[in-house]
Amino acid sequence: MVTLTALRYLVAVAGTRHFGKAAKGCHVSQPALSTAVRKLEEELGIPLFERGSTEATVTPIGLEIVQQARVILDQVARLRDIARQGLDPLDGPLTLGVIYTIGPYLLPDLVRQALRRTPTMPLVLQERFTADLLDLLREGSIDCAILAEPFADAGLAVAALYDEPFVAVVPAGHPLARQPHVTSEQLQRENMLLLGRGHCFRDHVLQACPETAPSYHPGLRGRFEGSSLDTLQHMVAAGIGVTLVPRLGVPPGALEPGWNDNPHVRYLPFGEAPPTRRVVLCWRHSFPRHAAIAALRNAIHACALPGVARL
Numbered sequence: 001m002v003t004l005t006a007l008r009y010l011v012a013v014a015g016t017r018h019f020g021k022a023a024k025g026c027h028v029s030q031p032a033l034s035t036a037v038r039k040l041e042e043e044l045g046i047p048l049f050e051r052g053s054t055e056a057t058v059t060p061i062g063l064e065i066v067q068q069a070r071v072i073l074d075q076v077a078r079l080r081d082i083a084r085q086g087l088d089p090l091d092g093p094l095t096l097g098v099i100y101t102i103g104p105y106l107l108p109d110l111v112r113q114a115l116r117r118t119p120t121m122p123l124v125l126q127e128r129f130t131a132d133l134l135d136l137l138r139e140g141s142i143d144c145a146i147l148a149e150p151f152a153d154a155g156l157a158v159a160a161l162y163d164e165p166f167v168a169v170v171p172a173g174h175p176l177a178r179q180p181h182v183t184s185e186q187l188q189r190e191n192m193l194l195l196g197r198g199h200c201f202r203d204h205v206l207q208a209c210p211e212t213a214p215s216y217h218p219g220l221r222g223r224f225e226g227s228s229l230d231t232l233q234h235m236v237a238a239g240i241g242v243t244l245v246p247r248l249g250v251p252p253g254a255l256e257p258g259w260n261d262n263p264h265v266r267y268l269p270f271g272e273a274p275p276t277r278r279v280v281l282c283w284r285h286s287f288p289r290h291a292a293i294a295a296l297r298n299a300i301h302a303c304a305l306p307g308v309a310r311l
Helices: 004-016 019-026 030-044 060-087 103-117 130-139 200-208 210-215 218-224 229-237 290-301
Strands: 049-051 056-058 094-099 123-128 144-148 156-171 243-246 265-268 276-284
Touching: 004 019, 004 030, 004 060, 004 130, 019 030, 056 060, 060 130, 094 103, 094 130, 094 290, 103 123, 103 290, 123 130, 130 144, 130 276, 144 200, 144 290, 156 229, 156 290, 229 243, 229 265, 276 290
Parallel strands: 094 123, 094 144
Antiparallel strands: 049 056, 144 276, 156 243, 156 265, 156 276
16 A cells, blocks of 8 residues: 555655665654655555665656655645644644754744744744755645745745845954955955855855855865855854855844954955845745745744845
């Protein structure tokens, strides 16, 4: 018998291309997940994956099965949502995904606002890369997600939340640190520290400040890529280069004259037309809890969002 659990495991493996990573994301042991997928293959009578030493590749017929599995899981999620909507759209958990470069700065305040405004609708939170969150949205594993545009998906409902400028971080002893602001042209001459591949903020920085791309040294890629914005800022403090952070990632007061909480770095705004990213809330068109989405958006707008333009 084909079970919903097996379909969830199937979609997870297809998304990660790895049985171990899929098991971790599904919060089950790898043997349990592998056994369920194997039984599904036996039930259907076809191989769904080509198993290699490092990854699992979906077979051509498996791709069609995975697509249909996503449709089925979405419909099952919709059944649950319709039932909940019939009772109270604000009663019951709301599963929210957030990308890594937004979560640490928005979620603490957002959780407080949500608890105060909709105490019967707890937020179930997941931090992932943009591509992972889009997959989770399509398969119905999460209800909505906070992402930064642009992203490659046209099948979702999208509501703009705010436009967020970028801020430069330079070593305290750097000549730029004595200036009140910085320009993209000045950063072109610096070693720009970026997040590793998979982080959308890396792409946003290169799209918003293309002048910085020539200063990024591919030969030193392993040395100059960071796993988080905090890591990049520690690298700046060590004098390795400069970086950009979103405005909400700037410590309170760090843009004010005389700030000296961290004697090793300086935060500099851009002088004119700063590069920005647009942060949005996304959900499936079929998601019926419209009041829950509206309540979440109101809670986000009630958060302290210094330096950003609410939309």
